[in-house]
Amino acid sequence: VAEAALAAARARIRAGGDAAALLNEVYSDHGSVRDRTGFRIGDLVVLLQAELRLDDAPDAAATVLQDLVTSILNRRWVLGQATEPTVARRALDLLPTSFEPDWAARARTQLKNRTDQLRWAEAVASELELLATSVKVPDGEIRYIAGPDSTTLWGIATLRGDPYLFAFDLAALLDQLQTTASRSTANDADLVAELSVSRQPSEGALVRRSLGPYLQFVTLTVRHDDPVALDLQKARRRSVRIAIVLIAVFLVFVGVVLSARIVGREIENARMKADFAANVSHELRSPITQIRLKAEALQLDLCYDDDDRQAHYDAIVNESERLSRLVDNVLDFAAIERGAKRYNIRSDDLLEVVSLQLDSTMDTLRGRGMEVAVDLPEDLPPVWIDREAIGQVLINLLSNAAKYGAEGKWVGVTVENTPAGVELSVSDRGIGISEEELPLVFDDFFRSTDPLVRRKKGTGIGLAIVRYIVEAHGATITVDSEAGEGTTFTITFPTTPPPEV
Secondary structure (H helix, E strand, O other), X not given: OHHHHHHHHHHHHHOOOOOHHHHHHHHHHHOOOEOOOOOEHHHHHHHHHHHHHOOOOHHHHHHHHHHHHHHHHOXXXXXXXXXXXXXXXXXXXXXXXXXXXXXXXXXXXXXXXXXXXXXXXXXXXXXXXXXXXXXXXXXXOEEEEOOOOOOEEEEEEEEOOEEEEEEEEHHHHHHHXXXXXXXXXHHOOOEEEEEEOOOOOOOOOOEEEEEOOOEEEEEEEEXXXXXXXXXXXXXXXXXXXXXXXXXXXXXXXXXXHHHHHHHHHHHHHHHHHHHHHHHHHHHHHHHHHHHHHHHHHHHOOOOOOHHHHHHHHHHHHHHHHHHHHHHHHHHHHHHHHHOOOOOOOEEEOHHHHHHHHHHHHHHHHHHOOOEEEEXXXXXXXXXXXXXHHHHHXXXXXXXXXXXXXXHHOEEEEEEEEEOOEEEEEEEEOOOOOOOOOHHHOOOOOOOOOOHHHHOOOOOOOHHHHHHHHHHHOOOEEEEEEEOOOEEEEEEEEXXXXXXXX
8 A cells, every 4th residue: 555655646746746745645654664675665755755855945855865864874774675775875865965065974984884784784694593592691681602613702682672693703802812911921021921722720820710701711821920029019000000090080081171161162152253243244234235225226216116116215214124123132232241231111011012013013024925913902911111122022023933934924922911920922833943952042142053044144142132131121031942833932021010120
């Protein structure tokens, strides 16, 4: 059934039809099923979807291919089925050469290593199966098996009921052990260390031990002319060396940690400041360029008619307002950094503030094709706020919702009275925020590493200003988000005045 459904989708694609819904249905119903040749239907669907999107959305398709390769490399492979490496290799070949070349190189290396391991495991599959079925090892333990005539040292472990086998070159191990024994003799002329496969007692041996449980047939023998002097000398050296090593390790560890923290902090600060300066410059250049272009068009009378001329005037006003907001944000952030920002907090009507800001931004939001859903109650208790500051908070949140929620084409503004206070929420259905980055969204200069977010212009200080203003009002702000589903910022204003008012 799964193969038939996938074949139907491919036939529709060849016929020039849209098979997106059918592919999603195949992935949902048969994603974990394997076809007769061993390929997972879900992998084939994802690979086919990415190939279809390479021309019109190369970045999104490349991200899907990257996720597919990562999933395959983190997955357990099955002996006798080279389907996973085949799909991963095809996905890497489809990636644009400019898409994260360092990651692609690491992925190809990891794929080659795992493919080599798979081929080796298939070559010794019969021996592995024999060991796995004939030797029972308790869960969580490791057992090693070898003999005097063996060429391989096998390690067998059991984890959660599944056997795992590891192979070591026994000849190389013995050579290395013999080299180590010879070095012991060279370092101390009075000490003789020998490695042998004989079980016969050695005359004059101080220590004779088998290398069990791993190499029970190998014996290490140590001899010395003066055992008492040897014991004293070893004890002294051991104590001195341990003390020196511990002190050195401690000092190195402390130095590395302190240096890493200092260097890391300085590098991060420098990077954030450089990004901030570049982003502000870019943000300033965009409205200034638009204002100049529209003004020159008006100056040279390049407008088609009165409606076109009015559109130029409106664009100049809108870009001027955008430029003003950016400058206000930068100046407010500088004042916050100096600790010089003060607010005139008094009892006020939050609904009026929200309504005024919505009136000023509604045309802009709808001009971007956004649906604006507003839910404001008839009456609310007064809250203690600075009207201009809270207006700036709402503008910043609406700007973020319009910028990062553009794909969802929806922005929601809700005000409601709750036992905790008056809540103001701004929501969108856009790209969302990953769980790892949620605690960082209010940090100074923070910009997400998500490529979808990076393509949007921003300075990284808007939400930092929002957090500072909200905390200065004695209020709280929370964020609820899921990647790909949207984001909701909720501010809770107390109905009682802050302690300092």
